[in-house]
Amino acid sequence: MLTSLSINNYALIDDLQVDFNSGFSIITGETGAGKSILLGGLSLILGKRADLSSLKDTSKKCVIEAVFNVSDYKLESLFEVEGFDYEPQTIIRREILPSGKSRAFVNDSPVNLNSLQLLGECLIDIHSQHQTLQLTNNDFQFQVIDALANNETSLQAYQLQLKVFKELQKELNELLVFQAEAIKEHDYNTFLLNELVDANLVEGELESLEEEYETLNNIEGIKEKLSEAYQLLSDEQIGALPTLTLLKNTFQKLSGMSSKYEDLFNRVNSSLIEIDDVFSDVDMLQESLEADPRRLEQVDTKLKTLHDLMQKHVTKNISELIEVREQLQEKVAVTENLDETISKKEQEINSQTEKLNTLAEVLHKRRVDTIPHLKSELELILADLGMPNAQFKIEVTSVDSFLFNGKDTLSFLFSANKGGSFNELKKAASGGELSRIMLAIKSILSKYIQLPTIMFDEIDTGVSGEISNKMGDIMLEMSKTMQVFSITHLPQIAAKGHTHYKVYKEDVNEVTQTNLVKLNHDERVVEIAQMLGGIEMSSSAIAHAKELLN
Structure with a gap:
């Protein structure tokens, strides 16, 4: 207040x-x-x-x-x-x-x-x-009926469930739009995915293949250089191994004379061991190297495939290509699973529809039960207010769609005169x-x-x-x-x-x-007396004012 x-x-x-x-x-x-x-x-x-x-x-x-x-x-x-x-x-x-x-x-x-x-x-x-x-507004008329019908709690529950229903409908519509677009892209995405799957992408594979390609593509030159290395290491006249062996023997003889010669001996011996390992590796590499035109062709083909895919998907390495493949897998999977997702969403909407129908029916029944009471009270009050022939025709009709306050439409008609036709309030009432x-x-x-x-x-x-x-x-x-x-x-x-x-x-x-x-009371008497008889108050106006106040 x-x-x-x-x-x-x-x-x-x-x-x-x-x-x-x-x-x-x-x-x-x-x-x-x-x-x-x-x-x-x-x-x-x-x-x-x-x-x-x-x-x-x-x-x-x-x-x-x-x-x-x-x-x-x-x-x-x-x-x-x-x-x-x-x-x-x-x-x-x-x-x-x-x-x-x-x-x-x-x-x-x-x-x-x-x-x-x-x-x-x-x-x-x-x-x-x-x-x-405001009286002629349909929403206000509903508010009146719902107040008398004690529909507040049911109406709140209905509106809460209606909000959920609309959210579900929105989600379903988005799924259907997405599905329509996805179907258009599905074949192309599947083609792109199959390309990437067939490429058998492996992290770090690009660097490994490039190295293998360089080896196979230059195998004769590599062999020639390895042969030269073999000769430089093993030749009896100038080879590193025979020379280091002689040097080792020389310092071995001196090592017994002084510790400083022993240190030189140990160092030469270490170098000899290392060079001997190098010689073994060179010998092994020579044995293992073979020209393999078929493998060279395979590596070349795989490298071209990888580079083409990287260019097509605008990526810098295999890792980024693998990410693209995973994204395509998700898109294709989502498209293929959309029917199931849409079906589940439709089931949720059907369940929500049942809840709304139940609540709407409660609202409808209470409104129908309340209308005779509202009609009777209105006509009784209006009769006292100088409208003895006032009549109302109030009806609620169920519809198929869910409205913000139920599934009812309201007809609130009025007739001011006996035998008069019923019409909308704004047309029938002054x-x-x-x-x-x-x-x-x-x-x-x-x-x-x-x-x-x-x-x-x-x-x-x-x-x-x-x-x-x-x-x-x-x-x-x-x-x-x-x-x-x-x-x-x-x-x-x-x-x-x-x-x-x-x-x-x-x-x-x-x-x-x-x-x-x-x-105050006396001032009210004067005010009401003036309302009755004007500024020049008569004794009868004052008496009448007092009578009204009492």
Whole structure:
């Protein structure tokens, strides 16, 4: 509920601070006194866009602040989602700067207007004849029926499952699109994969093959050089082995004479052993080397294949080619397994469809069971409000598709006159009738769900005294479970309020200002008497005012 409102430097308001109570509050004032200004300031708190013309003094900023008790509204999740700091006593502040920029704060944290509007819709419902179009909205009509049918939990469950269903459908559609594209590429990918598989790729194979190719391609030259090495090592005249053997024997004879000759002997002996190993390897290599034209051709063919594949796939080595092969294997495997994947996804969707159908049927049955009760209550209230022949024809019809709130379409038809044809509300009801229908619906809703503070802005325009009396009774009854404001020109309604505020204009230092004041009992008598008989109050008007208040 709205507990206080502070307005500074807005339109004709210089500085206004007022506290509000629970229950039924009345706001009265002469035409042009500034009731619309008050509503305009409140609308800024609810997220309406502001402009520089709102400032009373354009050299100063405008500040509007409202305090709400939100402890009964179950708004913790909304505060969390929108990033507000939750406080049972929530303060909303709007500032309009002389530059024309505006700022909004919830519990001193800056917020954007979209978030403020979401919160505002949960706090105050400002209702006038011009806003009864909500009544003709099919979504709102469903909300009314679902509130009476106690469908909140089932509706939440349905919407949760619908979200899962849509995600599954999206995934299936993506799979089908992917499959269509994959089928086009499948044959080509399979061809590329087979090329790489047939190449028998092995890490490091390229370097090994290149070395083997160099050997086989130059085998005669290698043999010639190995033969020369063999001769240089083994020739009796100049060979390294005979020469080192003689050198070894020479130092062996000297080694007994001095340790320094022994060291030379050991070094020559080591060299001889190493050269002897080299000689053995050369001899073995000579024996093993053979020209092999067939193997040379095989190696050459494999190298060409590898280089062609590397060029085709724009890779630098065998490792990267192996990665390409693995990627192609995955693509081909995915394509070949898509039928199974799609089948599983379709099974999930079928299972989800069953869950949704069950929940939708629960919603449908409760709606069907609730409609006679809603119809009866509406027609009964409207009869009291001067519409004795008002009739409703409300039907829900099941459809095949899943909608955001079930599988129902709603026909909400109205006839104002006996024997008249039924038609849509916006075509069958006048503005005044729509106002009374909305009042009836809100009064019914207030018994089933916690509604936000509601402010009726001259909803009683154009109705008779007796009907206005009934309207006042309805608003008074609603105020037992919620905070209700009524901006009214009718004394019958004004007298029913628990609290009465008056909007008035006054000139201060030759400047017109709008103010709002809470009336005590005696002031209420005067205000209601003036509403009954004008500024020049008669004793009968005062007596009548007292009678109304009592």
